[in-house]
Amino acid sequence: MGTMETGMQTDSLEAGTEAAAASPVVIEARKLDLTFQTNDGPVQALRDVNLTINKGDFVSFIGPSGCGKTTFLRVVAALEHPTGGAITVNGMTPDEARRERAYGYVFQAAGLYPWRTIARNIKLPLEIMGFSKAEQDEHVDRVLKLVDLEGFGGKFPWQLSGGMQQRASIARALAFDADILLMDEPFGALDEIVRDHLNEQLLELWDRTGKTIGFVTHSIPEAVYLSTRIVVMSPRPGRITDVIESTLPRERPLDIRDTPEFLAIAHRVREGLRAGHAYDD
């Protein structure tokens, strides 16, 4: 079983690399292991994770709780450090990549500072990174436009709906022009209607900016709708069980979710989750 999995992974990885031969590798993980030492003994959050993400990819990570999808994203962001294997981000270690402002990170909660206006929230990373006042204003205007929040810069977070707050937090992650956007269940706390809308906007944003996006989700339709590649993960130990290349076109209206092609991919994701015993207990 183990060998078969590894073989399948390698196949799809190579297929991915060939398909995007022109795009440079952005994130590369080789035999990545991460073991947390807890009071109940060691917990293997990641085991033997091999993955290559190319520039401009939209990669979703899907799997049940404890499968290591968030942990993997945190390793990329240098918020956790692997206990084995190697990972590079833009050809650097994650720590170096962070200092080079390689990525913007979007968390599940918007986490806007209530004492700052939306514009000043977006300026937060810019202030820390030492942008000049004029640059800050220029960046804020640009990213507010990107997330359709023009004219809301002077509002306080509590004056905005949950979906708008999350868009503001995406704007904050985009503010310093990182090429990689890491999103950890960014729409998990929002209702389905808002979520659909934000998914549509996110695709549009991705199309316009050409960012590389790593996106953690619990939702099969969300993963299939958004991604160019879907990484299916399983828990205990956290590992990759399948990597699915999406055959959907880049242009994706919301009703693409009713096409047979979409349903076929969703079916394969579900099979991948089942193979990893994700539906046990």
Place this chain on the structure above:
Amino acid sequence: MADVALANHARGGAVGAGLRRMSAALVPVVVVVAAIIALWYVACVPMNIKEALTQAERAGAVIDPPSAIERRDASAIGLVFRNSDHIGATFGQERPRLPAPHQVGQELWNSTGDMVLRGRAFSKRSLIYHAWVTLSATVLGFAIGTVAGVALAVGIVHSRVMNMAVMPWAIASQTIPILAIAPMIIVVLNSIGITGLIPKALISAYLSFFPVTVGMVKGLRSPDAMQLDLLRTYSASQSETFWKLRLPSSMPYFFTSMKIGMAAALVGAIVGEMPTGAVAGLGARLLAGSYYGQTIQIWAALFAAAILAAVLVGIIGAIQGVTLKRMGMAR
């Protein structure tokens, strides 16, 4: 909430709704105050009845029982029922065990407003003078205590060593009775030539730094893991994390602990005035009152202290309201 506001608006405008809300808040307060005053008057009767009967007897009235020794051993409530004619006298004595509310009110007026009208607001007999003496020590001590408390909290949050070394001592410092340590502080400082305001302020600071430290440690640690991770993704330094996240997040805790610290500082200043030989200040006034059996003066000084505390805490509350509202953090 919004629905209620809308309905009110339809019925008669925001002003009407505001008035209704204010009266809704006022009614319980008035009821409680009235109940306390009523209970106080009731309590005055048995507390003061024996003295009232003694005075009445001296004035020639017939008392039941007539023997003073018998009355001494009798229950106060029994005496009240057997001599109900003399209940009125329990509210107007010169040195009652428990002064009636109007006596305390009268004394408060005589030693404040009346003194002002006579142009003697800062005479030694004026409570305004004594309150001012206590206030200056309180405010200075509170300022020292707040600065020290915040400094300790910053150290505790940022240094593991300080967290483990300072916190136990801070807690231990508060388990020592202030009444025991206050005279020592006064005497020690006096022996090195420091007298007057500073020793009292230091006792105030000793009491008021602690709630500020505890509150600020909690406040500075209030940002959750996600907020701290976000700043890590920007490679923010410790000082940037402090100024941009920890300090603003701690503001609600800061104001709450300052309110407790202010009340503690006032207690410290009053206690600090007692061992100095009752020269000036509300503490001195309390002590002098008890030396000479001036119960009304004691109670008036107590109320002056309570009013002072309420005003000081109220000022912090008002600053809190404005600040948190401007920060968008009002609850």
